[in-house]
Amino acid sequence: MAYILLIRHGQNDWVNKRRLAGWTPGVHLNEEGRSQAEQLSERLSSLPLKAIYSSPLERCIETAAFLAHPHGLEVVELDDIGEVHYGDWQGKKIKKLAKKKRKWYAVQHFPSRFRFPGGESLTEVQKRAVTAIERLNLLHEKELVAVVSHADVIKLILAHYLGMHIDLFQRIVVSPASVSSLMLSESGPVRVLRINDDGPIRLPSKDKEEQDSEKKKNGNQDEPANQD
Template identity: 55%
Template sequence: MADTTFILLIRHGENEYVANHKLAGRTPGVHLNDRGRAQAEALVKLLEEQPLAAIYSSPLVRCVETARPLAAARNLPVIEEPAFLEVDYGDWHGADLRELAKLPEWRKVQHTPSTFRFPNGESLREVQNRAVAGVEMVRQRHPNEVVAVFAHGDVIRTTLAHYLGAPLDLFQRIVVQTASISVLAFHDGAPSILAMNWTATLPKLEIKTDPAAAAHPTDGSAPSGDATAVIATAERR
């Protein structure tokens, strides 16, 4: 039988580092600010119709704080997963982005990120590899379910680039705002992207068995060839 999994990639809410143009990275103790807490509460309403089965999060506190209101509303635990941890920016942690933009290395980050390693930190290729491995782990663990994953901007953008089939050197073209939602769908393991940088109420995601629809899907996907396949539909509301 075919299986479908939806994964919602959700960026954490705003914090003072975002508001002040600083690179938080893995700096400990970076909490949501007032706007970030409001964004986290708003996600409860935005996702109220989604049949969430599990909630994963980067272990960093700003991600966990963004996930908690939704987890409380659904009576689900927040599963902390290191695969979704923020980039290790090394010596750049806590720096002002406006000052970093003046460095010659900044051009590499923007135009050839696949060749760049942050000083005493990670390469973006390593970030993409571990994040995609995390998504694949979640997909395999949750067949026929909808799962939320709370992570960080560059983690989400490099992941989306992978599933778009876009070169890592173009990932900077993808915009992922705080508390935005991007939606990956996997049908029999084959990925598709249903939404990126969504900040309004999502179409309702449903997973259901419908033999007729499996043979003649209405969502633009190819027929599965299995009359008892599990299919996914997205209804705009």
């Protein structure tokens, strides 16, 4: 079982200008984004983070660096949690793309059938991102790790673990520097603990099922009830 924090990078000028940055190099956090990342770092500073993974794009690496500093951790880059490859749409303004009415309608309402021209399908993105999360679960049993990624990627991960059809994933909101979290288990369902959160982060207490499981592993039995 692992606890995984899914963190969207902080604000940048491309978000403000409503442009699809995609894998465009050189997209850095702006002043607001750096402030968001610093505040997020303070929120997470008391948590026992064991590892921090990041999309290889600058805006994520910079956000992750703020988080890593209080814990003395190195940021590990993972391509599989990188941004969607938007193909021909990369760099374009959302307002202009929305004028492509049929394609825009498709990506908003039927993303399972949509492939970005010259880029990835959202189904492919979800598959690679969820596979990465499953690998991290195996690597970090009973540990807390942070994953710094992008809005659409995090939304697709959440949709998978919520059991939502990919066509509904646009209903999820993931804001800059927000935290969503998962508790993964070998024996039970994955639990989505929070979505798009900007408040204090606390680890959940162990539930009864997990406590009973640990008792059995350790050979401990409950005390018998008092008899009259």
